[in-house]
Amino acid sequence: MNSTDGIAYARGRFVNLDEPVIPVDDRAHQFGDGIYEVIRVYHGRPFLLDEHLARFERSAAAIGLRLDRPMDELRELIFTALDRTGFSDAQVYFQLSRGIVKRDHAYPADTPSHLSMTVRPMVDARFHAARTNGQRVIFAEDIRWKYCYVKSLNLLPNVMVKQRALDAGVADAIFVSNGVVTEGTSSNVAIVVDGVFVTHPADERILHGITRAKVLGLLLQLGVPVREEKFSPADLLKADEVFTMSTVVELAPVIEVDGQPVGLQALREGSVLRRLQRLYREEIARACAPDVADAVGE
Amino acid sequence: MNSTDGIAYARGRFVNLDEPVIPVDDRAHQFGDGIYEVIRVYHGRPFLLDEHLARFERSAAAIGLRLDRPMDELRELIFTALDRTGFSDAQVYFQLSRGIVKRDHAYPADTPSHLSMTVRPMVDARFHAARTNGQRVIFAEDIRWKYCYVKSLNLLPNVMVKQRALDAGVADAIFVSNGVVTEGTSSNVAIVVDGVFVTHPADERILHGITRAKVLGLLLQLGVPVREEKFSPADLLKADEVFTMSTVVELAPVIEVDGQPVGLQALREGSVLRRLQRLYREEIARACAPDVADAVGE
Numbered sequence: 223m224n225s226t227d228g229i230a231y232a233r234g235r236f237v238n239l240d241e242p243v244i245p246v247d248d249r250a251h252q253f254g255d256g257i258y259e260v261i262r263v264y265h266g267r268p269f270l271l272d273e274h275l276a277r278f279e280r281s282a283a284a285i286g287l288r289l290d291r292p293m294d295e296l297r298e299l300i301f302t303a304l305d306r307t308g309f310s311d312a313q314v315y316f317q318l319s320r321g322i323v324k325r326d327h328a329y330p331a332d333t334p335s336h337l338s339m340t341v342r343p344m345v346d347a348r349f350h351a352a353r354t355n356g357q358r359v360i361f362a363e364d365i366r367w368k369y370c371y372v373k374s375l376n377l378l379p380n381v382m383v384k385q386r387a388l389d390a391g392v393a394d395a396i397f398v399s400n401g402v403v404t405e406g407t408s409s410n411v412a413i414v415v416d417g418v419f420v421t422h423p424a425d426e427r428i429l430h431g432i433t434r435a436k437v438l439g440l441l442l443q444l445g446v447p448v449r450e451e452k453f454s455p456a457d458l459l460k461a462d463e464v465f466t467m468s469t470v471v472e473l474a475p476v477i478e479v480d481g482q483p484v485g486l487q488a489l490r491e492g493s494v495l496r497r498l499q500r501l502y503r504e505e506i507a508r509a510c511a512p513d514v515a516d517a518v519g520e
Numbered sequence: 521m522n523s524t525d526g527i528a529y530a531r532g533r534f535v536n537l538d539e540p541v542i543p544v545d546d547r548a549h550q551f552g553d554g555i556y557e558v559i560r561v562y563h564g565r566p567f568l569l570d571e572h573l574a575r576f577e578r579s580a581a582a583i584g585l586r587l588d589r590p591m592d593e594l595r596e597l598i599f600t601a602l603d604r605t606g607f608s609d610a611q612v613y614f615q616l617s618r619g620i621v622k623r624d625h626a627y628p629a630d631t632p633s634h635l636s637m638t639v640r641p642m643v644d645a646r647f648h649a650a651r652t653n654g655q656r657v658i659f660a661e662d663i664r665w666k667y668c669y670v671k672s673l674n675l676l677p678n679v680m681v682k683q684r685a686l687d688a689g690v691a692d693a694i695f696v697s698n699g700v701v702t703e704g705t706s707s708n709v710a711i712v713v714d715g716v717f718v719t720h721p722a723d724e725r726i727l728h729g730i731t732r733a734k735v736l737g738l739l740l741q742l743g744v745p746v747r748e749e750k751f752s753p754a755d756l757l758k759a760d761e762v763f764t765m766s767t768v769v770e771l772a773p774v775i776e777v778d779g780q781p782v783g784l785q786a787l788r789e790g791s792v793l794r795r796l797q798r799l800y801r802e803e804i805a806r807a808c809a810p811d812v813a814d815a816v817g818e
Contacts, residue, residue, distance in 0.1 A: 230543065230544045230545075231544075232544055233540070239543065239544070239545065239622075240543050240545075240620075241543055242531070242540050242541045242542055242543055243540045243542070243543060243544065244540055244541070244542040244543070244544065244546070244549060245528065245537065245538050245539055245540055245541060245542070246528045246529075246530055246537070246541065246542065246636045246637070246638055247528075247537065247538075247638065248542070248549065249679075250548075250549045250550075250552075251542060251546065251548045251549045251615075251617075251636075251673075252548075252556070252613075252615065252673065252675075253552070253673065253675040253676060253678075253679050254548075254551070254552025254673055254674050254675060254676055255675070255676055255679055258550070285676065285680060286680070286683065315550075315623060317549075317550065319549075320679075322538075324537075324640070325613060325638065327675070327678060327679045327682040327683075327705060327706060328679075328682060328683060328686055329679070329683045329686075338544045338549075339544070340544055340545065340623065342622070363666075365665055365666035365667060366665050366666075367663055367664050367665045367674075367676075367677050368661075368663035368664075368677075369663060369677075374676050375549075375550065375551065375552055375676070376552050376665075376674035376675075376676040376677075377550075377551040377552060377553070377625070377674075378551060378552050378553055378583065378665075378672050378673070378674045379665050379666075379667075379674075380551075380625060381547075381551050381553055381618075381625045381626075381627070382583060382584070384625040384626060385584065385625075385626060385627045388626055388627075407625060408625060
């Protein structure tokens with residue numbers, strides 16, 4: 223382990239990634255009682271930082287978690303962490319737990335919440351391949367709790383279903399809840415049917431993805447009609463295009479579900495997906511270009 | 521903080537409770553990716569240790585988590601921890617995460633699982649009062665994931681609903697899933713109707729409580745008929761007795777739900793609950809008596 227692998231932050235100080243900094247009684251460690259965000263950094267600049275910070279606040283409110291610090295301080299901390307690493311392409315992960323305190327289900331009365339963070343260089347090769355060539359996936363029962371719109375640390379169902387997909391020799395799984403396609407294990411899912419973009423409504427059953435929201439804006443620019451509506455696995459299987467949206471993988475076509483080819487139109491030049499991918503990259507270039515660095519995050 | 525508060529164990533060594541021992545990248549800390557047990561210690565001896573260890577193994581298997589060590593070693597470690605504290609009445613908490621490794625949903629290939637533990641003296645006054653006088657509770661929607669039989673570290677719904685009960689001025693909440701009473705936030709629930717003991721079947725919707733299983737055995741001794749069947753909130757409201765079963769609180773009557781008195785027969789001498797409480801205490805006395813100490817855990 224050395225600092226080119228990245229750095230961590232916990233209990234108010236920057237440390238090496240492998241440094242023990244958390245006692246056993248962190249509520250994240252024992253209950254998954256907390257929330258998190260993952261931010262992508264391009265050219266040394268965080269992309270869509272305001273949006274991630276706003277969602278972090280919403281997640282905190284949803285589980286009654288006090289932030290204990292102004293969002294501006296958190297923003298400053300992220301920039302400080304990036305300065306320390308000097309990484310150009312990176313991922314910032316940060317989480318907030320309900321604090322370090324003797325284990326008890328009840329919320330602690332006077333315990334400060336606990337912020338921790340890691341910053342690591344981005345290794346994008348696998349995701350680049352997924353964006354270009356597409357991903358094979360499986361359908362899986364959506365076994366998660368009711369409030370999937372909270373970006374919480376209770377991710378056991380997500381990791382179990384992701385692993386089931388990997389064990390099946392594919393990249394990921396798409397959740398199906400009572401006949402409705404909800405989302406991927408760490409992405410939102412959209413289909414294009416007869417030129418119309420369809421994605422699950424941003425209700426409590428899916429995470430309200432930052433990339434999903436950005437895509438909805440880009441679709442306006444493209445003049446592609448949008449329906450935020452529930453759709454079924456059968457709808458997905460016969461859609462013209464199928465793709466996932468997430469901070470880390472960005473926009474990536476799904477080309478096979480349970481061994482069946484799907485959405486192959488997405489791979490063609492001029493597809494909704496290809497146009498979105500290009501616009502998304504243009505957004506990144508604009509927002510994270512070195513020459514507009516001073517304006518980023520304003 | 522001093523050692524009379526208890527001790528912790530993590531990464532292979534005993535430490536003070538407040539000692540930082542875990543890096544940010546523990547999968548328990550970031551995903552709640554792990555399992556746990558809580559064991560009650562009476563007269564310096566763990567009660568129903570074999571049963572807890574067997575459930576720990578079942579939980580591990582359910583989420584594909586390698587134990588990495590023989591159960592005998594874990595048992596030895598618990599006795600070592602108890603010896604170190606010298607506590608007579610205590611709680612042992614231990615958990616196993618899928619290890620300390622760079623954050624990624626996929627299961628790590630060659631990362632050892634990570635065992636941590638705390639041992640604390642038992643403060644029983646509040647639970648003693650609950651056992652004697654009963655608890656007021658509320659009904660709450662069961663918002664949890666599908667596999668509640670796994671004693672996992674994904675406890676955010678449990679802590680949120682517990683806190684909602686406390687905010688409502690009562691002790692706890694009882695989950696209701698699609699018109700069926702499942703269990704409490706950290707206990708199983710039973711009712712007695714016309715002399716018959718009824719509790720939710722041990723399927724994937726409830727934790728298979730160690731105390732619940734012990735009570736089923738005691739009911740055989742008492743000659744009380746048992747039905748492991750689903751029942752509704754309406755069934756509970758008109759039951760003769762209502763009570764919770766858990767390692768820490770043991771058996772405690774529920775005397776009010778959503779402001780309505782329930783199950784008041786449970787408080788009478790000779791009720792099924794009172795007879796079970798007496799037998800349960802006799803079991804503890806037998807299993808944890810100092811003179812049979814050497815035979816405990818065999």
